[in-house]
Amino acid sequence: MTKTNSALPSIAELHAALAARKAAATAATQVCYERIDAGNPTINAYLALDREGALKKASEIDASAAKGEPLPALAGVPIGIKDVLTQRGLPATAGSKILEGYRPPYTATAVQRLADAGAVLLGKLNCDEFAMGSSNENSAYGPVRNPRATDRVPGGSSGGSAAAVAARMAVATLGTDTGGSIRQPASFCGVVGVLPTYGRVSRYGLIAFASSLDRIGPFAANVRDAATVLGVIAGQDTMDATSSAEPVPDYTADLEAGVRGLRLGVPAEYFAEGLDPEVRQAVEAAIEQLRAAGAEIKPISLSHTRYAVPTYYVIATAEASANLARFDGVRYGYRAPDSNTLSAMYRRSREGGFGPEVKRRILLGTYVLSAGYYDAYYKKAQQVRRLLTNDFLSAFQQVDAILTPTAPTPAFKLGEKADDPMAMYLADIYTVTASLAGICGLSVPCGDSREGLPIGLQILGKHFDESTVFRVGQAVEELQS
Amino acid sequence: MSDLKQSQPAAAEDVRRVAELAHLELTPEEEVRMGRDLNAVLGYIAQLNELDTSSVEPMAQVAEVLGNVSSSLRADVPRPSLPREAVMNSAPETDGTFFKVPKVIER
Numbered sequence: 001m002t003k004t005n006s007a008l009p010s011i012a013e014l015h016a017a018l019a020a021r022k023a024a025a026t027a028a029t030q031v032c033y034e035r036i037d038a039g040n041p042t043i044n045a046y047l048a049l050d051r052e053g054a055l056k057k058a059s060e061i062d063a064s065a066a067k068g069e070p071l072p073a074l075a076g077v078p079i080g081i082k083d084v085l086t087q088r089g090l091p092a093t094a095g096s097k098i099l100e101g102y103r104p105p106y107t108a109t110a111v112q113r114l115a116d117a118g119a120v121l122l123g124k125l126n127c128d129e130f131a132m133g134s135s136n137e138n139s140a141y142g143p144v145r146n147p148r149a150t151d152r153v154p155g156g157s158s159g160g161s162a163a164a165v166a167a168r169m170a171v172a173t174l175g176t177d178t179g180g181s182i183r184q185p186a187s188f189c190g191v192v193g194v195l196p197t198y199g200r201v202s203r204y205g206l207i208a209f210a211s212s213l214d215r216i217g218p219f220a221a222n223v224r225d226a227a228t229v230l231g232v233i234a235g236q237d238t239m240d241a242t243s244s245a246e247p248v249p250d251y252t253a254d255l256e257a258g259v260r261g262l263r264l265g266v267p268a269e270y271f272a273e274g275l276d277p278e279v280r281q282a283v284e285a286a287i288e289q290l291r292a293a294g295a296e297i298k299p300i301s302l303s304h305t306r307y308a309v310p311t312y313y314v315i316a317t318a319e320a321s322a323n324l325a326r327f328d329g330v331r332y333g334y335r336a337p338d339s340n341t342l343s344a345m346y347r348r349s350r351e352g353g354f355g356p357e358v359k360r361r362i363l364l365g366t367y368v369l370s371a372g373y374y375d376a377y378y379k380k381a382q383q384v385r386r387l388l389t390n391d392f393l394s395a396f397q398q399v400d401a402i403l404t405p406t407a408p409t410p411a412f413k414l415g416e417k418a419d420d421p422m423a424m425y426l427a428d429i430y431t432v433t434a435s436l437a438g439i440c441g442l443s444v445p446c447g448d449s450r451e452g453l454p455i456g457l458q459i460l461g462k463h464f465d466e467s468t469v470f471r472v473g474q475a476v477e478e479l480q481s
Numbered sequence: 482m483s484d485l486k487q488s489q490p491a492a493a494e495d496v497r498r499v500a501e502l503a504h505l506e507l508t509p510e511e512e513v514r515m516g517r518d519l520n521a522v523l524g525y526i527a528q529l530n531e532l533d534t535s536s537v538e539p540m541a542q543v544a545e546v547l548g549n550v551s552s553s554l555r556a557d558v559p560r561p562s563l564p565r566e567a568v569m570n571s572a573p574e575t576d577g578t579f580f581k582v583p584k585v586i587e588r
Binding site for chain 1: 491495496498499500502503504505506507511514515518519521522523525526528529530531532534537538539540541542543544546547554555563564567568570571572573574580582583584585
């Protein structure tokens with residue numbers, strides 16, 4: 001039986017209900033808005049809603065189903081969109097004041113593909129400002145709270161996307177992952193979050209943070225739904241020259257194949273100091289279950305792991321400093337009033353519009369790229385990036401997938417790390433490696449802490465081998481239930 | 482090729498210079514705080530120096546590993562872009578054709 005949102009169907013269940021002509025799209029959409037109305041004042045997952053557009057789409061889908069017309073893959077599925085993705089007609093803030101009131105004139109490819117597949121787009125989801133953060137406390141529109149424990153963070157930067165699924169305010173959502181921003185909130189909120197291979201999903205319409213690292217990916221309540229959504233948004237796009245021509249398989253085809261005969265690597269470097277004992281226990285128990293189910297568990301070493309966080313924070317901030325140069329008050333967004341000169345307008349608009357974490361990263365990125373420091377920091381980091389990637393390429397000659405904890409701890413409390421940027425950065429320790437190497441992965445729930453906080457297992461796969469990652473994730477999910 | 486300046490902290494002038502390059506106007510308090518944060522992160526980043534990367538090619542794009550170096554550039558044929566009106570709707574100040582900004586040259 002599929003693990004689903006209670007009171008919200010899974011995608012397959014919704015499809016069946018539509019085929020049985022039960023006005024299921026409108027029903028599911030209304031359930032989501034009811035839950036949003038009840039819970040969003042606390043959780044703060046949504047920044048903008050499109051009730052009218054969503055209900056109109058839902059009723060169109062129901063009418064089509066009533067006539068017995070063939071239904072597209074995501075017909076009637078209520079989906080929320082992270083606010084770094086554009087959807088024409090709705091605001092896009094990227095969680096920042098600098099884009100307050102901005103309405104993009106175009107729709108992101110990934111979002112358009114959802115709409116074309118019949119999805120009902122509910123609204124825009126809160127996130128850390130410009131996707132920079134690991135707790136969703138950096139949003140200019142207030143933090144998101146973890147639905148499993150509202151004094152705790154949902155993780156970030158896609159905190160709203162993870163929370164919305166966990167709180168049954170959507171059947172699936174889109175988030176983005178640059179250094180862990182899908183996987184870590186999925187782990188903290190107890191849902192499934194997918195990191196597609198770099199280039200798997202078009203970035204057209206994604207407000208860019210770090211162009212060599214950014215990925216768009218789905219959140220869902222179960223692995224099958226996540227795989228279904230990925231299948232819809234994946235694939236080459238002429239509007240994104242970094243999108244891959246690699247064919248998109250049916251990610252649900254081998255889902256139930258089980259893990260017998262698969263070689264799964266467990267890297268020692270991810271089970272060292274800093275790992276919370278309850279997380280270790282839950283992850284090791286899940287690995288044991290996979291062994292009992294017929295997988296071959298192999299110890300491996302990814303020897304450059306401890307250099308991943310510094311490498312990431314050089315590369316990501318350098319790229320961010322370039323990508324965020326466009327926010328200058330000229331063409332869109334916040335413009336500081338009463339500036340006498342152009343350069344004063346730039347400085348005052350950016351100073352007034354950006355939050356502290358964004359400024360911190362722009363400064364760091366500008367520093368590491370500046371004359372005299374470029375070779376020492378940026379070039380060095382690119383070299384280490386190759387070493388980290390080679391670690392994975394070697395490992396994948398021995399194993400089919402790699403198993404690690406997603407995060408070193410369960411969700412921490414709001415405010416706990418907010419004053420210590422370095423402590424916050426270290427929360428990304430298990431996720432940034434895959435980000436730098438471009439490989440795919442997902443986080444799947446594998447148990448709760450004694451306090452009832454979700455714990456996630458991270459499954460990493462070879463470039464474009466999402467099918468294996470989903471297959472292992474499905475096995476974990478079934479073994480948990 | 483300069484090596485990572487190991488324990489040379491970023492001085493206040495460095496923070497100001499970088500802020501200028503980044504077109505950010507920091508308050509004095511922000512300058513102090515950012516200086517402190519920047520130094521904490523730079524100190525942490527210095528550990529990259531432990532690795533000998535003298536024979537390692539820098540990797541800027543994952544694409545080369547994916548074998549996706551763009552042979553798929555589109556033909557150089559002009560296509561319609563965004564309608565001007567839609568773009569100008571978002572402009573803080575416009576005459577309908579141009580984005581209006583304060584004077585560029587300071588006198």
